Amino acid sequence: MEHVDAPRLRRALVATLWITVAVPAPGFGQASLDPSAVTLERAVEEALVRNPGLRAAGLAIDVARARGDLAALPVPMSVQAEIENFLGSGEVNGFDAAETTLQLSKVLELGGKRELRAGLGSARVTQAETDRSLARLDLAAEVARRFIRLVTLQEEVSIAELAVELAESTLAVVRQGVEVGGRSEAELATAGIALAEAQLAREAIEARLEAARLGLGTLWGAEGAANLQGEARLYELPDIQSLETLRSRVPDSPELLRAVDQQRLLQAERRLAEARRRSDLELGFGVRHLGAIDDGALVFGASFPLGGRDRSSADAAAFSASLEELDAQTEQRRLDVIAALSGLYAEMSNAHERYTRLRDSLLPQSEDAAALYREGFELGSFSLLEFSQAQQGLLELRRDALGAAALYHTTLVDIEQLLGGTYVSGVSQ
Numbered sequence: 544m545e546h547v548d549a550p551r552l553r554r555a556l557v558a559t560l561w562i563t564v565a566v567p568a569p570g571f572g573q574a575s576l577d578p579s580a581v582t583l584e585r586a587v588e589e590a591l592v593r594n595p596g597l598r599a600a601g602l603a604i605d606v607a608r609a610r611g612d613l614a615a616l617p618v619p620m621s622v623q624a625e626i627e628n629f630l631g632s633g634e635v636n637g638f639d640a641a642e643t644t645l646q647l648s649k650v651l652e653l654g655g656k657r658e659l660r661a662g663l664g665s666a667r668v669t670q671a672e673t674d675r676s677l678a679r680l681d682l683a684a685e686v687a688r689r690f691i692r693l694v695t696l697q698e699e700v701s702i703a704e705l706a707v708e709l710a711e712s713t714l715a716v717v718r719q720g721v722e723v724g725g726r727s728e729a730e731l732a733t734a735g736i737a738l739a740e741a742q743l744a745r746e747a748i749e750a751r752l753e754a755a756r757l758g759l760g761t762l763w764g765a766e767g768a769a770n771l772q773g774e775a776r777l778y779e780l781p782d783i784q785s786l787e788t789l790r791s792r793v794p795d796s797p798e799l800l801r802a803v804d805q806q807r808l809l810q811a812e813r814r815l816a817e818a819r820r821r822s823d824l825e826l827g828f829g830v831r832h833l834g835a836i837d838d839g840a841l842v843f844g845a846s847f848p849l850g851g852r853d854r855s856s857a858d859a860a861a862f863s864a865s866l867e868e869l870d871a872q873t874e875q876r877r878l879d880v881i882a883a884l885s886g887l888y889a890e891m892s893n894a895h896e897r898y899t900r901l902r903d904s905l906l907p908q909s910e911d912a913a914a915l916y917r918e919g920f921e922l923g924s925f926s927l928l929e930f931s932q933a934q935q936g937l938l939e940l941r942r943d944a945l946g947a948a949a950l951y952h953t954t955l956v957d958i959e960q961l962l963g964g965t966y967v968s969g970v971s972q
Contacts, residue, residue, distance in 0.1 A: 901940060
């Protein structure tokens with residue numbers, strides 16, 4: 544099973560939002576964006592370079608690699624010095640009868656333990672590398688979600704500005720009607736209140752937009768992003784593959800990739816535990832000075848521990864049980880991924896259907912109705928309440944369409960993150 548990497552997901556997320564010059568969909572207003580607006584591609588690149596959490600994940604690999612190198616080293620030799628028969632009584636009350644031994648000892652590891660330790664260290668490095676790759680994927684997905692929120696709020700500001708313009712226009716019509724005697728002061732006051740409410744709503748959305756800018760900037764390690772503007776074709780919903788095709792990618796899910804690495808780690812630990820059933824042999828060789836006769840002799844020793852086989856067998860059995868437990872957990876994770884995918888796919892399909900109906904049917908009808916109500920209101924055929932309801936209905940439908948489009952993109956990002964980010968708008972990358 545191949546490990547996923549961040550560039551593949553980045554390309555997926557970039558294609559998801561069709562990053563290019565903003566072009567409004569029919570019947571929609573698009574926020575006016577600065578020529579130097581930030582694309583999702585740049586946002587992801589900045590985060591992958593600057594995010595402090597990713598730097599920490601890279602350092603974790605260095606730590607695992609250093610510990611693996613340390614574990615692969617042979618058991619060091621030891622030097623032992625020993626003095627006997629001194630500072631006693633009688634003939635050994637001084638140092639003349641002392642026996643001094645200097646011995647060099649070496650542990651001979653049996654069963655290939657050194658190679659197995661190196662293999663365990665390598666498995667831990669691989670796990671750390673996978674964690675970093677998946678952290679990059681998670682970061683790219685979070686950048687995409689915050690970016691979508693940013694451009695969505697930019698569109699909400701655009702709709703709020705339209706609401707203010709409509710309220711100002713309505714107030715002007717009512718004021719003109721009051722001047723000629725066709726409207727009441729009560730309607731003038733009501734129109735003025737509606738304008739003030741629209742202005743307050745716009746200010747609230749602008750505050751949320753500022754928070755979204757800061758939220759995206761923090762993923763770059765930046766503390767401020769006051770002028771940040773996102774650029775995307777939010778109202779273009781890319782096609783995706785069928786649910787059956789997406790389910791075929793479940794084995795590449797990050798959840799299951801983590802399980803694969805954990806399985807490799809447990810297998811390496813079990814092999815090492817099984818090798819420890821075979822006890823190591825410790826050999827020592829040295830020289831001894833016999834003070835009583837002022838002469839020297841060679842010393843040789845061997846040590847072979849007893850009783851370690853049962854402990855090692857218990858460790859190996861524990862790792863085997865852990866592997867069986869992991870297999871069961873992995874199967875449950877697989878089922879959870881399938882269930883989550885089905886839920887996200889249904890939610891995304893519903894968002895697509897809702898957006899399409901709003902765009903193709905409800906919004907055009909509401910726009911026509913609002914135009915008729917405005918014409919009738921200016922002629923005095925409709926009341927301020929009826930005209931205001933028509934305007935508010937149109938604005939709410941615009942907000943609903945925006946919400947459906949944003950939900951579609953966000954859910955697609957969630958699916959890509961769930962499956963490892965190797966799929967783009969019907970084209971494998």
